[in-house]
Amino acid sequence: MEAFLKQSAEFLPILMQGLRLTVIVTVGSLALSTALGLVWALMRVSGVPLLAGTAKAVVNVIRGIPIIVQLFYIYFVLPDFGISLTALQAAIIGLGVAYSAYQSENFRAGIEAIEKGQVEAAQSIGMGWWLTMRRVILPQAFKIVLPPYGNIMIMMLKDSSQASTITVAELALQGKLIASSTFQNTTVFTLVAALYLCMSMPLIFLVSRLERRFGQK
Amino acid sequence: MAMIELTDVHKSFGTNHVIRGFSTTVSAGEVVCIVGPSGSGKSTILRCINGLESYDAGTITVEGLKVDRAAASITAVRTRVSMVFQRFNLFPHRTALENVVEGPIFVKREPRAEALERGRALLARVGLAEKETAHPHALSGGQQQRVAIARALAMQPKAILFDEPTSALDPELVGEVLSVMRSLADEGMTMVVVTHEMGFAREVADRVLFLDGGVIVEEGRAQDVLSNPQHPRTQDFLRRVLHPL
Numbered sequence: 001m002e003a004f005l006k007q008s009a010e011f012l013p014i015l016m017q018g019l020r021l022t023v024i025v026t027v028g029s030l031a032l033s034t035a036l037g038l039v040w041a042l043m044r045v046s047g048v049p050l051l052a053g054t055a056k057a058v059v060n061v062i063r064g065i066p067i068i069v070q071l072f073y074i075y076f077v078l079p080d081f082g083i084s085l086t087a088l089q090a091a092i093i094g095l096g097v098a099y100s101a102y103q104s105e106n107f108r109a110g111i112e113a114i115e116k117g118q119v120e121a122a123q124s125i126g127m128g129w130w131l132t133m134r135r136v137i138l139p140q141a142f143k144i145v146l147p148p149y150g151n152i153m154i155m156m157l158k159d160s161s162q163a164s165t166i167t168v169a170e171l172a173l174q175g176k177l178i179a180s181s182t183f184q185n186t187t188v189f190t191l192v193a194a195l196y197l198c199m200s201m202p203l204i205f206l207v208s209r210l211e212r213r214f215g216q217k
Numbered sequence: 218m219a220m221i222e223l224t225d226v227h228k229s230f231g232t233n234h235v236i237r238g239f240s241t242t243v244s245a246g247e248v249v250c251i252v253g254p255s256g257s258g259k260s261t262i263l264r265c266i267n268g269l270e271s272y273d274a275g276t277i278t279v280e281g282l283k284v285d286r287a288a289a290s291i292t293a294v295r296t297r298v299s300m301v302f303q304r305f306n307l308f309p310h311r312t313a314l315e316n317v318v319e320g321p322i323f324v325k326r327e328p329r330a331e332a333l334e335r336g337r338a339l340l341a342r343v344g345l346a347e348k349e350t351a352h353p354h355a356l357s358g359g360q361q362q363r364v365a366i367a368r369a370l371a372m373q374p375k376a377i378l379f380d381e382p383t384s385a386l387d388p389e390l391v392g393e394v395l396s397v398m399r400s401l402a403d404e405g406m407t408m409v410v411v412t413h414e415m416g417f418a419r420e421v422a423d424r425v426l427f428l429d430g431g432v433i434v435e436e437g438r439a440q441d442v443l444s445n446p447q448h449p450r451t452q453d454f455l456r457r458v459l460h461p462l
Contacts, residue, residue: 120269121306125320125372126295135323139310 007187011178015188018174019195025091025160025170030153032096037103042133044108055104062101067162070094075166091163099156106148110141143214150207154200171195219278220245220376220407221266221298226275228261235261236272237431243376248408250418250439253428254454259411260303262428263378266409267298280375296325299369303381305361307353313340313364314349317371325372332371339367343397359390366397376407383414415458419443427451 043055062070074097075090085093114137122132164173175192179185221243228236235258243249251259264270266277268286277284279294307316314336321332340349343363353361362382369377379398383391395417402408402421412418418425422439427448435448446452 115306117302117304117306118308120300121302121308123269124267124295124300124302125368126292126324127320128292131323135319136308140308 018171021170025163026157028092029095033099033103036100040104041107059101067098070098071166087167091168110145114140147211154203218245222278224276226272228272235431246405248402248422249424250422251411251426257428258431297375299372299374300378301382303384305365309353312350317367320372343367358386359393362394379410
């Protein structure tokens with residue numbers, strides 16, 4: 001136990017650097033996936049066949065390719081087309097795009113759960129499509145979407161470790177590097193797991209609170 | 218003067234031809250009640266007037282403006298003709314007052330203070346001055362429908378369409394909504410009302426249309442159509458509505 005504490009004191013500062021990158025990747029790709037997911041969802045419900053079809057195709061393509069392959073594509077293939085990104089940028093964009101598909105399905109379900117009468121009431125006072133979305137549909141869909149959104153956040157936090165495959169030294173990779181140079185596998189990976197739990201447990205708690213609050217109408 | 222004019226309107230849902238040549242003219246200040254059995258196309262015709270539903274043939278105009286739900290002019294139509302729904306359709310995430318001022322502030326871009334002041338006056342007018350901060354879920358059905366009427370009035374419409382406004386209400390709450398509607402009629406509001414309230418139609422309507430199978434079977438002064446119907450289908454319908462046993 002004493003050895004564990006001593007090693008922890010030694011490894012934690014390095015792991016914290018990894019944790020910092022994990023948070024940056026998670027927050028960055030969360031923001032990107034939210035924005036993109038909202039765009040796909042709004043295209044899907046726009047009533048314009050071309051937009052709806054495009055969004056549907058994009059979402060299906062994204063869903064059909066493993067995240068790791070998308071990361072490889074952005075990091076290793078795009079430079080061939082003259083687009084060079086740092087590993088961190090590629091990780092944020094790759095995870096953001098990959099997760100935008102799940103975000104969009106969640107947003108769409110929330111939007112479509114709103115009663116048709118709400119749209120008609122908005123139209124009957126002269127609201128156009130965008131005003132109806134902004135003032136009537138989205139504020140109501142927000143509550144429906146929130147609990148699943150929390151779950152997606154937790155999944156993204158964990159999947160940010162996939163950024164390690166394109167050399168982003170986030171928490172998981174940082175742990176692996178320490179472990180392979182010190183052979184203290186037990187200590188290192190226990191710390192890594194504990195650090196992930198420290199971040200995900202509050203989110204899990206938050207989601208269950210949201211579900212209790214918004215679950216029954 | 219013709220406020221709303223419908224000429225030979227047809228509408229089908231798939232192979233179901235629900236409106237089969239509907240023509241009528243609603244003058245300014247007139248109260249027209251549309252009655253008839255369910256499935257006769259009453260609500261559909263009402264929903265065509267403000268473009269919630271498209272129509273396949275014929276023309277509908279509001280103050281000379283053609284109703285075309287795909288055209289930009291539909292906003293102009295909808296700010297002239299308000300609608301009150303059977304299921305109220307209030308915005309559940311906004312208070313009574315916010316529901317009322319939503320259209321004036323965000324569609325008509327009226328100054329906020331002015332809209333709020335008129336909104337409060339309208340809530341007072343429908344007897345709900347003390348409920349301005351209540352959300353719809355905290356209101357009874359009758360109160361919700363009165364807020365919905367205030368919301369419709371807030372657009373300062375030339376006419377209001379009522380789609381079975383009391384059908385979703387508990388019987389003891391029907392009266393409070395009908396009395397608000399009666400006072401609107403007394404003040405000269407142009408109204409088209411789809412209703413099963415024959416007492417209301419008889420007292421308030423200037424004209425009653427009896428609709429069956431997508432066509433007007435009989436129309437005329439309320440007293441004539443409701444008290445002395447000429448067509449056998451009207452007679453049969455009224456007998457069943459007025460004496461269900």
